[in-house]
Amino acid sequence: MNDLHTGLTADAIDLGYDEDGVFYQTTPAYGGHILAHIVILEERPQMATVRQKIFTPLEPDYSRSGKVITEKVAVERDEAYEVLSVEEKVVTGTPIGQAEVIVSGGRGVKDETELTSLRELAELLGGELASSRPLVDAGMLPHSKQIGQSGTTVKPKLIINAAISGSVQYQIGMRDSERIVSINKSSTAPIFDISHYGAVADFKTLVPAVIAEIKKSKG
Ligand SMILES: Cc1cc2nc3c(=O)[nH]c(=O)nc-3n(C[C@H](O)[C@H](O)[C@H](O)COP(=O)(O)OP(=O)(O)OC[C@H]3O[C@@H](n4cnc5c(N)ncnc54)[C@H](O)[C@@H]3O)c2cc1C
Numbered sequence: 152m153n154d155l156h157t158g159l160t161a162d163a164i165d166l167g168y169d170e171d172g173v174f175y176q177t178t179p180a181y182g183g184h185i186l187a188h189i190v191i192l193e194e195r196p197q198m199a200t201v202r203q204k205i206f207t208p209l210e211p212d213y214s215r216s217g218k219v220i221t222e223k224v225a226v227e228r229d230e231a232y233e234v235l236s237v238e239e240k241v242v243t244g245t246p247i248g249q250a251e252v253i254v255s256g257g258r259g260v261k262d263e264t265e266l267t268s269l270r271e272l273a274e275l276l277g278g279e280l281a282s283s284r285p286l287v288d289a290g291m292l293p294h295s296k297q298i299g300q301s302g303t304t305v306k307p308k309l310i311i312n313a314a315i316s317g318s319v320q321y322q323i324g325m326r327d328s329e330r331i332v333s334i335n336k337s338s339t340a341p342i343f344d345i346s347h348y349g350a351v352a353d354f355k356t357l358v359p360a361v362i363a364e365i366k367k368s369k370g
Contacts, residue, residue, distance in 0.1 A: 157194040163201045164323055183300050183320060204248060204304040205327070245279055246303075247296060252278025253307045255298055255325070258285040259314025259336070259354065266291060268358045269313055275365050281305070283321045299324035313354040317342025334358070 164186075165177035173190050176199045180187040191197050247253060254273040260266050266286075273280045280296065287297040298305055300320040310325055312333040317340055325331070326345050333346040334354045343349045350357055 155196065155198075157196060157198060158191055160189050160199040163199045164205055166199060166201065179300055179323075186319075202304055204306045207306075207327070242295070247279050247281045247298065247305050248303045250279040250281075250305065251308045252276045253281050253298075253305055253310045253325075253328075254278060254313065255281040255283065255310060255315060256286055256313050256354075257283040257315030257321075260286060260291075263291065265355060268355070268362065272311070272358055272362055272365075275362060275369075276309070278307070278309070283315045283318075312342055312346075313358060315342055316340050317345065 160176035160178050163176045163178045167175055167177075169175055169190075173192070174197055176189045176197075177186055178189060179185075252273070254269045254276070256266060256269045260269065260282075266280075270280045280292070281298050281303075282292050282296055284297055284299060284302065286292050287294050287302070294302065297303065298321060299318075300323045302324055304324045306325075306327050307329070309330045309332065310328040312325075312331070312335075314335065315321060315333070316335070316337075317333070322342075322345060330348075331346045332348045332350075333340070333342045334350045334352055334357055335342060336351065336353055338351045
């Protein structure tokens with residue numbers, strides 16, 4: 152960047168052109184409390200990195216060619232730090248960022264017993280259990296299961312949201328899912344604005360009923 156004398160927008164969640172044809176980059180700022188639209192009017196080139204799963208990848212075009220330039224970077228050892236141990240991360244199941252089906256629970260899920268029905272639905276559908284931030288803050292699920300701006304961006308074929316209101320920070324992480332189904336007691340919950348199917352219901356009665364139907368159809 153220094154060599155190019157230009158800026159870089161990191162972790163953009165949207166790229167586009169405004170009505171004047173000016174290229175803009177959208178990125179969360181001030182700890183995610185606002186979304187900043189950044190435009191670079193004078194310097195060229197314009198550079199941005201985008202968050203994983205924000206855009207649908209294009210089909211590979213094998214007629215194109217390019218040159219891979221591998222740079223060698225020397226990182227000097229910092230005497231202020233010492234590696235005491237290296238521990239392998241234990242990952243169970245498919246990471247939610249790669250899951251094709253997700254059942255996600257929100258603050259309306261009060262305890263482990265209530266979470267069990269969502270876990271069972273996820274398993275029956277061959278998918279993964281995930282959540283909005285409150286369940287992670289409450290220690291019910293690890294951070295690797297959190298969808299959203301400070302969690303993981305997901306793009307499954309199907310996502311079922313149970314007891315999730317649909318904050319901006321949550322929607323950023325799942326709004327491009329292929330099919331969005333939401334269950335919420337409140338008909339005015341913002342999650343319904345981006346859902347393909349919605350049920351105004353208590354998930355504690357609806358989810359067990361759906362599980363029973365799936366089991367019946369599987370015989
Ligand atoms: C910088 C920053 C980063 C953030 N990052 C994230 C993030 O990555 N991911 C994230 O999720 N949040 C994030 N948040 C938090 C976010 O603002 C919301 O607070 C959070 O998403 C709310 O989660 P929720 O929808 O589960 O809870 P709530 O907003 O409390 O909604 C609960 C919903 O459940 C419904 N409900 C309750 N009981 C039932 C029931 N029995 N059956 C059906 N419906 C029921 C209610 O009607 C309500 O709509 C972030 C916030 C900040 C400031």
